[in-house]
Amino acid sequence: xxxxxxxxxxxxxxxxxxxxxxxxxxxxxxxxxxxxxxxxxxxxxxxxxxxxxxxxxxxxxxxxxxxxxxxxxxxxxxxxxxxxxxxxxxxxxxxxxxxxxxxxxxxxxxxxxxxxxxxxxxxxxxxxxxxxxxxxxxxxxxxxxxxxxxxxxxxxxxxxxxxxxxxxxxxxxxxxxxxxx
Numbered sequence: 001x002x003x004x005x006x007x008x009x010x011x012x013x014x015x016x017x018x019x020x021x022x023x024x025x026x027x028x029x030x031x032x033x034x035x036x037x038x039x040x041x042x043x044x045x046x047x048x049x050x051x052x053x054x055x056x057x058x059x060x061x062x063x064x065x066x067x068x069x070x071x072x073x074x075x076x077x078x079x080x081x082x083x084x085x086x087x088x089x090x091x092x093x094x095x096x097x098x099x100x101x102x103x104x105x106x107x108x109x110x111x112x113x114x115x116x117x118x119x120x121x122x123x124x125x126x127x128x129x130x131x132x133x134x135x136x137x138x139x140x141x142x143x144x145x146x147x148x149x150x151x152x153x154x155x156x157x158x159x160x161x162x163x164x165x166x167x168x169x170x171x172x173x174x175x176x177x178x179x180x181x
Contacts, residue, residue: 019056020046023042024058026039026041027066027068028063028068029068045070049070054070055073057071057076091121091122092122095126096114096127099128099130099131102144111151111152114148114173115155118156122175123159123173123174124172124173125171128145128162129167130167130169131167138169145171148171149173156175157174157176158174
């Protein structure tokens with residue numbers, strides 16, 4: 001027998017109480033510029049907000065009395081969402097893998113990928129994978145990695161030098177300067 005799903009309300013949850021949603025008997029009001037306007041009844045503060053064509057927003061509901069601020073709520077929410085989205089765009093670590101016996105055209109393609117990732121603002125880990133007896137020729141791998149660094153010099157800087165870990169050798173390039181779209 002199939003279980004029924006419970007109905008979930010799709011009504012949006014409000015982050016802050018605004019204007020008529022404020023239910024406290026007395027509130028402390030802060031002006032748009034941060035100046036203290038005193039403790040008053042919410043209706044009185046609401047008329048003050050309407051005169052200035054602003055919203056009354058409860059910013060500290062747990063305070064005694066709750067603190068409310070006069071501000072343009074729509075603009076404030078928009079600016080906060082922009083700040084949150086700016087924080088989300090952290091540089092990601094991307095990896096490009098190669099072999100010591102890489103051909104010239106394959107090298108150029110991998111180098112183009114590294115440059116594109118650096119232009120996008122991501123850090124790039126360039127990894128050289130060894131197979132069999134290639135491990136003994138780590139000088140060849142180091143030369144190729146340093147060549148990648150030199151080719152991408154205008155877009156990125158070396159964050160960690162080529163170092164060997166088991167059957168691979170890797171280095172990390174970080175974007176230098178601003179992100180280019």
